[in-house]
Amino acid sequence: MSLTRPTKDEIVAANRASWNEAADHHRAHDQYKRLLECFARPGFSMLDEVMATRLQAIGLDGKAVAQLCCNNARELLSIKNLGAARVTGFDFAEEFLAQGRELAAAGGIEAEFVQTDINAIPADYDGQFDLAVVTIGVFGWQPDLAAFFSTARRVLKPGGRLFIYEDHPILNMYDDRDTGGPPQPDESYFRSEPYRSDNGLDYWAKQDYAAKPNYWIFHKMSDVIMGLVRAGFAIEDFEEFPHNIGTREHMENQPQQLPLSYVLVGRKAG
Ligand SMILES: C[S@@+](CC[C@H](N)C(=O)[O-])C[C@H]1O[C@@H](n2cnc3c(N)ncnc32)[C@H](O)[C@@H]1O
Numbered sequence: 282m283s284l285t286r287p288t289k290d291e292i293v294a295a296n297r298a299s300w301n302e303a304a305d306h307h308r309a310h311d312q313y314k315r316l317l318e319c320f321a322r323p324g325f326s327m328l329d330e331v332m333a334t335r336l337q338a339i340g341l342d343g344k345a346v347a348q349l350c351c352n353n354a355r356e357l358l359s360i361k362n363l364g365a366a367r368v369t370g371f372d373f374a375e376e377f378l379a380q381g382r383e384l385a386a387a388g389g390i391e392a393e394f395v396q397t398d399i400n401a402i403p404a405d406y407d408g409q410f411d412l413a414v415v416t417i418g419v420f421g422w423q424p425d426l427a428a429f430f431s432t433a434r435r436v437l438k439p440g441g442r443l444f445i446y447e448d449h450p451i452l453n454m455y456d457d458r459d460t461g462g463p464p465q466p467d468e469s470y471f472r473s474e475p476y477r478s479d480n481g482l483d484y485w486a487k488q489d490y491a492a493k494p495n496y497w498i499f500h501k502m503s504d505v506i507m508g509l510v511r512a513g514f515a516i517e518d519f520e521e522f523p524h525n526i527g528t529r530e531h532m533e534n535q536p537q538q539l540p541l542s543y544v545l546v547g548r549k550a551g
Contacts (some may be wrong), residue, residue, distance in 0.1 A: 289424040291477060292496045293398055296422050297373045303482035304376030305311050307353070311483045313380065316355055316362070320388040328358035331522065332416070332446050333363070335544060339442060341365045344411040347436055348420040349399055349429075350419040354381035356439035358390050360414065369393040369410070371402055384489030400428045406436050413437055415445045421453070421497045424475070426504055430512035437549045443514060445505070448527045452541065453499045459531035466480065472499045484528045507544065 287295065309312055319325045326333065342364040348357040351370030358381070359367045372378055379396040395402070419432065421428045433443045453476075456468040467474075478497070480500050481492030485545045500508075509516065521540040525533050530539055 286474060287459055287496060292424040292498075293373070293467050295493065296495050297398070299493045300372075300374035301376045302493050303345070304330055304374065304380065305329060306379075306481065306483040306488075306490065307485055308380060310483075312485050313353075316384055317387045318351070320355075320358060320384045320390065323388070324362050325388065326362050328354050328359045328363070328373065329526070331544060332356070332381070335518070336360065336363070336412075336414075336444065337342035337442070337477075339412065339546075341412075345369075345409060345438075347371060347406070347410040347413045349415050350422070351381060351394075353384060353516060354376045354378075354392065354394065356416050357381075358384055358388065361390050361392060361410060362388070365412075365419075367393075369395060369406070371395050371397055371399060373398045392549060399423075400432050402423070402432055408436070408438050410436050411438055411441050413441070413443045415443065415447065418444065419452075420500050420505060421449060422495075423500070424496070424498055426500055426508045427511065430508045430514070434512050434514065434549055439549060439551070441516070441549045443547045443549070445509075445525065445547075446544075447505075447543060448529075449521060449540045449543050450500055450505070451539055452527075452529060452532075453497075455530050455532070457484070457527075463535060463537070464532050468499075470499070487528070489495060502543075509545065509547045513550050515550045516545070517548050518544060520544050537538065 341367045347366040348370045351372045354370040355372045357368050375396045378379045454468045455464050475496040480489040521543045523538045526542040
């Protein structure tokens, strides 16, 4: 961990290199092989009930859907299988987009993948989408949350929705390893310095490797909510949950249960 303060551009460049470096580690994991097998089955969806129910209520049939920071696009491909007409995944890590293309090919799923920093999405995509989706571990990589929400607004049609299903920011206070016993906070919720890690991003195997540095930013729940509002979204849904959607299985079912995840939905106003 270091307290040096890199610029926003340095953070994005470092994180991109770190994600690309992580791709081979993920590819080697059984979970990736299982995804390839699962997507070969027609209509496969890996969305959990919370996400599937809410997206079906919003309506997917015939919709154009974007996933911002899509990684291997497992959620986006599930959304296509659940009825979306057109799906586009944006991510700056070409090595993960390659995996997305492989998963799509395994199921014969039509999907578009665009390699770009999220805040540099080409203007061709402005106003193209009914729905933009953000899931599990995206905001912490963003040095500029206002820019991120502005991009989300830009790519949506008028009245389009941004659907967020994220790790709860209170998790930033806790180590993501199971140290045994009840979770103990070791960071401030209000930390303002980027958190540097050199341990890599193999959160599937939960194994460190000698890695390029990456930077994680602590955004409070209020930063996310007010960022959405300031960007011109009307909040339609917000709910916090006790269940893990990322790497915090060990933090579920505690006597003093923390919020581990949340859904937040904004509608593009105006
Ligand atoms: C934790 S992953 C998202 C996980 C995915 N929702 C899932 O559950 O499989 C975060 C993704 O954000 C991407 N990312 C981070 N910052 C980005 C940026 N500025 N522009 C584009 N992609 C970015 C990374 O490449 C990575 O694929």
